[in-house]
Amino acid sequence: MSFTKVGSIDEIEPGTGKEVTVEGVEIVVLRSDEGDFHAMAKECPHAGFSMVDGIIEDGCVECAAHGAQFDLETGEPQSPAHDPLQIYPVQITDGFVAVDVKA
Ligand code: FES
Incomplete structure (x- = not known):
C-alpha cells in the first residue's frame, strides 16, 4: 500500500469534504459529522456529479445530487x-x- 498525504485533519471540518487529485486520480475526502474520514472517486457513477457534498450516514455515503447511496466499505450502489x-x-x-489510490 502507498498512502499519499492529502491534507491535515483540521482542513476538513466535520460534515464537509475536499476535492483533491492524487497520482492523477480525482478523489473526494469526506469527514463525517462524527469526525471519521472517507475517500472515494470524485465523480458519482450515476451522473458524474462531484461527491464533495456527499453525506455520510449509517455506513453509506449519499450523493447530494440525486440521493444515490453507496456502501462505504464496498462502494456497492443503491437506486438510482x-x-x-x-x-x-x-x-x-x-x-x-x-x-491510497492504488489499493
Ligand atoms: S449524480 Fe450522484 S446520484 Fe445522481
Missing part, C-alpha cells in the same frame, strides 16, 4: 445508481489524512 463507487483506504497519521 447502478454502478459502484470506487472507495479508497484512508490513514490518519500525525494529524494528516493520507489516501
